[in-house]
Amino acid sequence: MPNHLRQRHPYPGLLIIVEGIDGSGKSTQLQLVQRWLMNLNYKVFFTEWNSSALVNDTIRRGKKKNLLTPTTFSILHATDFADRLMHLIIPPLKAGMIVLADRYVYTAFSRDVVRGVNADWVRELYSFAVRPDIAFYFKVPIDVSLKRILTGRAKLKFHEAGMDLGLHTDPVESFKLFQGKILLEYDKIASEFGMNVIDAIQPIHDQQRIVREVVTNKLSDYVPLPYIANPSEVHHEKA
Amino acid sequence: MKKHDLFFGHGLPYIDANDLLGKLIVIEGTDGVGRTTQIENIKSWLEILGYGVITTGWTRSRLMKMAIDRAKAGHSLNMHTYILLYVADFADRLENEIIPALKSGFIVLADRYIYTAFARSVVRGARREWIQQVYGFALNPDAVLYMKIDIEDLIPRVINSETLMERYWANQSGLGMDYWESGMDLKLGDDFYDSFVEYQRRLLQEFELMAREMNFYVVDASKSFEEINRELKNIILKVLENG
Numbered sequence: 001m002p003n004h005l006r007q008r009h010p011y012p013g014l015l016i017i018v019e020g021i022d023g024s025g026k027s028t029q030l031q032l033v034q035r036w037l038m039n040l041n042y043k044v045f046f047t048e049w050n051s052s053a054l055v056n057d058t059i060r061r062g063k064k065k066n067l068l069t070p071t072t073f074s075i076l077h078a079t080d081f082a083d084r085l086m087h088l089i090i091p092p093l094k095a096g097m098i099v100l101a102d103r104y105v106y107t108a109f110s111r112d113v114v115r116g117v118n119a120d121w122v123r124e125l126y127s128f129a130v131r132p133d134i135a136f137y138f139k140v141p142i143d144v145s146l147k148r149i150l151t152g153r154a155k156l157k158f159h160e161a162g163m164d165l166g167l168h169t170d171p172v173e174s175f176k177l178f179q180g181k182i183l184l185e186y187d188k189i190a191s192e193f194g195m196n197v198i199d200a201i202q203p204i205h206d207q208q209r210i211v212r213e214v215v216t217n218k219l220s221d222y223v224p225l226p227y228i229a230n231p232s233e234v235h236h237e238k239a
Numbered sequence: 240m241k242k243h244d245l246f247f248g249h250g251l252p253y254i255d256a257n258d259l260l261g262k263l264i265v266i267e268g269t270d271g272v273g274r275t276t277q278i279e280n281i282k283s284w285l286e287i288l289g290y291g292v293i294t295t296g297w298t299r300s301r302l303m304k305m306a307i308d309r310a311k312a313g314h315s316l317n318m319h320t321y322i323l324l325y326v327a328d329f330a331d332r333l334e335n336e337i338i339p340a341l342k343s344g345f346i347v348l349a350d351r352y353i354y355t356a357f358a359r360s361v362v363r364g365a366r367r368e369w370i371q372q373v374y375g376f377a378l379n380p381d382a383v384l385y386m387k388i389d390i391e392d393l394i395p396r397v398i399n400s401e402t403l404m405e406r407y408w409a410n411q412s413g414l415g416m417d418y419w420e421s422g423m424d425l426k427l428g429d430d431f432y433d434s435f436v437e438y439q440r441r442l443l444q445e446f447e448l449m450a451r452e453m454n455f456y457v458v459d460a461s462k463s464f465e466e467i468n469r470e471l472k473n474i475i476l477k478v479l480e481n482g
Contacts, residue, residue: 003369069334070253071376075327082319116253117376124372128319 020138023145049103248375268386
């Protein structure tokens with residue numbers, strides 16, 4: 001069993017992921033990709049980071065009681081991801097669909113390292129993951145992301161500001177320090193894994209044009225045929 | 240002690256573990272080999288000698304108990320989810336129980352440790368290097384005592400009238416946990432017996448490999464309780480005397 005994260009997956013589908021700090025505009029960009037692809041009649045499946053039920057309760061309970069150490073926090077998210085990978089990502093990829101993921105393992109690589117775990121360790125932890133066919137990183141300065149978040153709502157969320165790390169008592173200052181560290185990690189990750197870096201200060205429409213160009217290139221050799229595990233058996237059943 | 244010796248792999252960068260006063264002593268061995276009875280005996284022996292002792296088992300810390308039980312009840316786990324639940328469980332126990340006890344100067348007797356997880360994971364198809372790296376945050380024990388047994392000697396200990404009845408009624412009531420511990424999820428044989436034998440055979444093979452590579456103290460567990468007990472105590476005394 002090789003390190004899946006470093007080589008092309010064997011499935012007929014396409015995995016497209018977006019990464020970036022909160023307020024980078026990555027979700028907006030991914031939604032526009034989804035609209036566009038569906039309009040072209042492609043079968044599209046959308047999935048988000050951290051949304052399965054298996055360990056959500058445990059994570060929530062742990063957060064409340066402050067039982068979670070950086071290592072357990074990291075492993076629990078990996079467990080959650082393993083569950084989602086098997087149920088929500090690999091099946092549509094086998095069926096030849098285009099899977100759009102809002103955040104992927106790189107979110108864990110940046111966030112968990114900032115929280116204090118070893119960078120090589122967390123990469124090995126997630127080495128069972130499927131490598132994306134296209135990965136976008138929406139790069140944005142802290143001030144811009146902060147302004148975007150605070151136009152949408154009045155306050156920063158506790159974890160988004162990294163308040164549990166005790167970097168600063170003021171949420172805005174804490175956000176700047178925490179997300180600043182995340183940005184540094186993202187920069188390393190983007191070059192390590194050859195992500196498409198998008199300048200996320202540009203107008204939405206301009207960013208989307210670049211994104212669609214990259215996706216269009218990939219679509220040229222994409223054949224949405226479902227993967228059949230054992231053709232001989234299927235044939236036998238028919239006869 | 241040098242830093243790279245302290246942890247099995249990458250370690251816990253945010254924890255200062257250089258002031259561990261106690262000793263971490265691991266007893267490994269497959270299911271039914273008699274580990275737990277030996278550990279109880281050794282604990283009271285050490286306490287009589289004046290050592291503070293805590294014991295710790297493999298699975299089910301406060302944090303993870305519910306997640307593991309729920310997942311097992313549903314049988315919907317894939318290999319990586321199954322393995323990672325146990326990793327999280329161990330990390331929790333290591334940081335909240337084992338390290339604090341060692342800092343306070345206790346002897347920690349571990350009834351199974353990461354090596355059990357290595358064997359179970361590899362038998363379920365995980366890469367050896369992957370699982371060892373994932374557990375890289377674990378403390379290296381001061382000693383690993385491996386209670387070694389052959390499959391022929393193991394079977395009569397585990398499969399007898401008492402355990403068969405217990406298993407039957409536990410499964411009837413839906414409380415049977417050994418569905419997983421006997422490797423039934425792997426579907427290695429037609430019935431529980433065949434599956435158990437094949438599962439244990441593969442586990443023992445992995446333990447054999449690790450015993451050689453990782454310098455376990457090997458104790459012949461086919462001997463009598465008293466003989467095994469004496470041998471385990473001699474090794475532990477040696478470990479304690481060497482500082």
